Amino acid sequence: MNATSEKRIALISVHGDPAIEIGKEEAGGQNVYVRKVGEALGRLGWQVDMFTRQVSADQQQIVQHSENCRTIRFQAGALEFVPRDNLFDYLPEFIEKFLAFQKENNITYQLIHTNYWLSSWVGMQLKKIQGSKQVHTYHSLGAVKYNTIENIPPIATKRLAVEKEVLETAETIVATSPQEKQHMRSLVSKKGNIDIIPCGTDVQQFGSVDRETARAKLNIDPEAKVVLYVGRFDPRKGIETVVRAVGASELRESQKLHLIIGGGSTPGNSDGIERDRIEGIINELGMSDITNLPGRLCQTVLPTYYAAADVCVVPSHYEPFGLVAIEAMASGTPVVASDVGGLQFTVVPEVTGLLAPPQDVPAFTKAIDRILMDQQWRNELGQAARERVINKFSWDGVAAQLSELYTQLLEQPVTKSLVQTLEQTLEQTAVPPAVESTKQPALLS
Incomplete structure (x- = not known):
């Protein structure tokens, strides 16, 4: 195990690239959240790896933001932008690349913080495979979203099921407001742990101009x-x-x-x-x-x-x-x-x-x-x-609360994996049965 593993965290944001320019298609608050949380955790001494999907051959596979914080992009499917409602079938390959990255770098992430429902499914599979502990932030709830739009996408049923499962199985969910927690309880599930830690902002950057x-x-x-x-x-x-x-x-x-x-x-x-x-x-x-x-x-x-x-x-x-x-x-x-x-x-x-x-x-x-x-x-x-x-709502304050939460979770005993032990996982890069059961696209090199 890597010497710094006790202070190592994987932030997974499959569709919300933390290194992308904010304001591009489907790039908004989630991208800012993951990037700013990652950088602030790095300042607190965490080794932060933020994983996302590569959408262009021109993108760097690894972007180093600071000494302790980097974005790592995996190719999953074709190197092109794919709307988030069409991304689910690419997740098995994303998991395969994640496991291969761990093996190549002699790392096993004991703690994974997933963002948005697509990433939550990735985190749940990794929890089954290697016993990782999972923290999840929704950023948007399907149960709320589908009440505000006329055309419900075909992926809706899968999304609602995944959002319910992660609430009931993750170590904890991070709600960003009391109202979001209330929606989780009334619309998703009464089960599961929820902590409230708000989003943040850069109070030096915003407010610097009169x-x-x-x-x-x-x-x-x-x-x-x-x-x-x-x-x-x-x-x-x-x-x-x-x-x-x-x-x-x-x-x-x-x-x-x-x-x-x-x-x-x-x-x-x-x-x-x-x-x-x-x-x-x-x-x-x-x-x-x-x-x-x-x-x-x-x-x-x-x-x-x-x-x-x-x-x-x-x-x-x-x-x-x-x-x-x-x-x-x-x-x-x-x-x-x-x-x-x-x-x-x-x-x-x-x-x-x-x-x-x-x-x-x-x-x-x-x-x-x-x-x-x-x-x-x-x-x-x-x-x-x-x-x-x-x-x-300062980012450093948000990161301090998350750091305390992560530390508490890491101090709890690691449960034995439902599928295999950590040692076996380091030797495996193939997609596990739990992942293979979904429709899987042809794997690309």
């Missing part, structure tokens, strides 16, 4: 009333709601209202189709003169956009946590958000911002206008928002 400087950099009128949306182009993110809400604002006639919709898109893909739809609505409402779509906002420029805004709107139909909300709050910008999920935890109504029913355009318009029309109150909300994030 509004005057930010607006000068972005060439925004100092007197403008700026409404900001940041996130993927996805119908579930509710961008249409914020567009129509701003379009109905009392301030629109003043010529000082300005809407910024930050987020990347790929033409022809689902996010590109949604962007085209949103642009159609903007044109239909005659808002093209007050709306700016700057594209993907990289992490270096994002703090400037948050600082320049009077209010940040998070109109999602559902969010288990809502990373954008705390990034904005850390920047001293109040938030108007949907009254759902983890947003009920991150945003304190009348203190750090306002909540409105999802997809309720008049309610969003009223909330946005309330903040924009009272500059002093807006500033008070922004100050309280930053204080809340500093006290509750």
Whole structure:
């Protein structure tokens, strides 16, 4: 066993590459979470390996982020982007590559933290194969998601079953808010262990720019009333709601209202189709003169956009946590958000911002206008928002809580594997029977 194994952790995020540029298709809060948690754990002395799927021959197989933290990419299936709902059949090969990596590097990960339901299935198989202990973060619950969309994908039945199984079999589930824990208990299973550890943000990066400087950099009128949306182009993110809400604002006639919709898109893909739809609505409402779509906002420029805004709107139909909300709050910008999920935890109504029913355009318009029309109150909300994030949601604080949880789990006796011992696993790279029972694609070198 490697000498540092007692402080070694594998973070598995099959579809959410922690080393990818945030804002690309299907790259969002989960990618940020895994990367930032990994880096912060590295600063605490953990050896952190973050495993994901390689989607292009141009991608490095290993990306070293810091001395103790790296991303490792496995080829599973063709080297191309595959939507997450179509990834399940590639998981057996991902597991095979993981086992081979362990053998080649003389490592056995005693503790695995999986992210999203696809990775949870990988973690459950590794638990059966080699007795690894599993911590899991959902990032999104199928039972909630499928209540908010019309077209249920064919993978839904498998996802719901896997999400139930991991709650009942993992050592613990990390919920990012009390609301997410409540949904797990009411919609998934009464069994299993759940700890609440929130997501975090970089309180040095967000909040490093003042509004005057930010607006000068972005060439925004100092007197403008700026409404900001940041996130993927996805119908579930509710961008249409914020567009129509701003379009109905009392301030629109003043010529000082300005809407910024930050987020990347790929033409022809689902996010590109949604962007085209949103642009159609903007044109239909005659808002093209007050709306700016700057594209993907990289992490270096994002703090400037948050600082320049009077209010940040998070109109999602559902969010288990809502990373954008705390990034904005850390920047001293109040938030108007949907009254759902983890947003009920991150945003304190009348203190750090306002909540409105999802997809309720008049309610969003009223909330946005309330903040924009009272500059002093807006500033008070922004100050309280930053204080809340500093006290509750820094990445180093999140990592410290996770580190304590991991340490407690590693101190518990290792149970004997349901399939084979750790020593046998180090000699095996073939996919186990539990994995072979699923449909398996041809293995690629």
